[in-house]
Amino acid sequence: MNNNLYFLKSGVLSGIEMHKVFSIARKKKFALAAINCIDTNSINSILESSVINRTIAIIQFSFSGSIFFIGKNFSSNKIESAIYGSILAAKYVHRVSKYYKVPVILHTDHCNKKNLEWIDGLLEFNSNYYNLYKKSLFTSHMLDLSDCNIKENVNISCNYLKKMSKLNINLEMELGCTGGEEDGLDNRKISNYKLYTNPENILYVYNKFIKISNLFTIAAAFGNVHGVYKKNNIRLVPIILYNAQKLIKSYFNNYNNKNILNFVFHGGSGCNKKIIIESINYGVVKINLDTDIQWSFWNGILKYYLNKKKYLHNQLGNPSGIDKPNKKFYDPRVWLEYGKKSIINYLNKIYIIFNCINLF
Numbered sequence: 001m002n003n004n005l006y007f008l009k010s011g012v013l014s015g016i017e018m019h020k021v022f023s024i025a026r027k028k029k030f031a032l033a034a035i036n037c038i039d040t041n042s043i044n045s046i047l048e049s050s051v052i053n054r055t056i057a058i059i060q061f062s063f064s065g066s067i068f069f070i071g072k073n074f075s076s077n078k079i080e081s082a083i084y085g086s087i088l089a090a091k092y093v094h095r096v097s098k099y100y101k102v103p104v105i106l107h108t109d110h111c112n113k114k115n116l117e118w119i120d121g122l123l124e125f126n127s128n129y130y131n132l133y134k135k136s137l138f139t140s141h142m143l144d145l146s147d148c149n150i151k152e153n154v155n156i157s158c159n160y161l162k163k164m165s166k167l168n169i170n171l172e173m174e175l176g177c178t179g180g181e182e183d184g185l186d187n188r189k190i191s192n193y194k195l196y197t198n199p200e201n202i203l204y205v206y207n208k209f210i211k212i213s214n215l216f217t218i219a220a221a222f223g224n225v226h227g228v229y230k231k232n233n234i235r236l237v238p239i240i241l242y243n244a245q246k247l248i249k250s251y252f253n254n255y256n257n258k259n260i261l262n263f264v265f266h267g268g269s270g271c272n273k274k275i276i277i278e279s280i281n282y283g284v285v286k287i288n289l290d291t292d293i294q295w296s297f298w299n300g301i302l303k304y305y306l307n308k309k310k311y312l313h314n315q316l317g318n319p320s321g322i323d324k325p326n327k328k329f330y331d332p333r334v335w336l337e338y339g340k341k342s343i344i345n346y347l348n349k350i351y352i353i354f355n356c357i358n359l360f
């Protein structure tokens, strides 16, 4: 048991509890992996890997991941589907994380300006939930207003920070722009300068936010891209995060060498170990992994298929006989489990790099 994390209980953490974890993460130089989940199988994979490694799970749902959870054709109103999907997925995580005995941070991923009603709907639900249980359904929500200019981004974000902090929910804010394509948001052709946040802008945001609440994290872009691409096509510059920490500390006449900002690293898939360790040293406490998890899941199933190919093309007939049934091979519970095991094997390795094992 890590004594600093004595307050941790199984189940979903509040925004304040998450911040306690993150301040220990900054001090002890570890980051938590945040995984996009889309169904109970992916949620169970993350919980199982957290039990094995004694780490804190960050389970997050994107807008389209939430719609997928409830069923893509549930409603023609996508906002409505996303609200219901996120709530149902969150309720499942609340219940099941207690049984698995794992502390969980429950988060929603990129919400752009046109989908703000999704977060509005969740905050309305959170507010009623808070009145009943004195805690919120979610630990944290992300706003991605990188389409707006910085003033508009900060104004809208400040309004949400006011509402969310009252409900003990953290706000994750995107500053700059993550490249690539995710969840229907295509940033593959944005201008290069947007991929690198100016530390002065981070100070500007920090100054505005800290007057309202400290329940915020910043996804500051330092060349991050969603997806996995050919090496050399991406140039990550984590020193931007170091410069921002330094600038803010000198602005507040704070000259110790501790990081004060909690940074979120988007597009962690495919990144090399050196960059990850460097960014953790500069205050990254949460690293988002989606593409590598998608690939691990698929790769587990692909390997199973290639290994059992002769049992998987017909209902009857395999190397043991022409009338032999193949039910035990094409049963989805069998091959979904291979996908799950493959995710867990991947995470077992990544948690060591993130330095986040044996936390409780």
Ligand SMILES: [Zn+2]
Pocket (backbone or CB within 6 Å): 110, 178, 182, 226, 266, 267, 288
């Ligand atoms: Zn992202």
